[in-house]
Amino acid sequence: MPGPSHRPTSKGFAFMGLSVVTTTLPSAEDAQRMASGAVQARLAACVQVDAITSHYAWEGRLEEVAEWRLVLKTVPDAVQPLVEWLRSQHPYELPQILLRGEQAQRDYGQWVAQNVQLPAAAAASSKVVS
Numbered sequence: 281m282p283g284p285s286h287r288p289t290s291k292g293f294a295f296m297g298l299s300v301v302t303t304t305l306p307s308a309e310d311a312q313r314m315a316s317g318a319v320q321a322r323l324a325a326c327v328q329v330d331a332i333t334s335h336y337a338w339e340g341r342l343e344e345v346a347e348w349r350l351v352l353k354t355v356p357d358a359v360q361p362l363v364e365w366l367r368s369q370h371p372y373e374l375p376q377i378l379l380r381g382e383q384a385q386r387d388y389g390q391w392v393a394q395n396v397q398l399p400a401a402a403a404a405s406s407k408v409v410s
Contacts, residue, residue: 296389299359302378303366304334304347310371311348317369323362324352325395356381358396 301324305311308331315327328351335344354362363377384392 294386295383296386297356298382298384298389298392299354299356300380300382301352301354301359301362301366302376302380303350303352303370304332304372304376305350306345306347306371308348311350314366314369315350315352318350318352318362318365319395321365322395322397323358323365324354325392326353327351353392355393355396358398361399 303314305314308329311329315329318324318327330349330351332347332349333344334347335342337343352362359379363379366377367375
């Protein structure tokens with residue numbers, strides 16, 4: 281077993297900020313369609329799909345249902361267009377859409393940034409005018 285001198289550290293590693301957006305869907309087909317669509321639209325660089333069971337109250341009833349969770353990795357400037365796209369494609373009346381900021385190793389973060397392309401309108405509005 282390696283001693284303390286063999287433990288990996290963050291010294292020498294550079295990190296950059298990424299955004300992770302999560303939503304749930306009612307079927308594997310919906311999850312596949314939306315995961316592929318987000319990557320094809322270049323709003324997310326990578327989407328992971330997990331089968332889950334959700335427990336919640338809806339319209340006065342307790343529910344236990346199979347769902348599919350999408351975890352979408354993107355850049356902060358692409359969050360708004362990604363969320364707008366998710367809402368426009370989502371089959372749920374009230375979709376769960378969650379956002380969190382993460383720190384990724386720079387090489388992975390750069391890969392994400394290279395694989396996300398802002399729509400023209402979003403790119404124009406994110407530029408700072410001096």
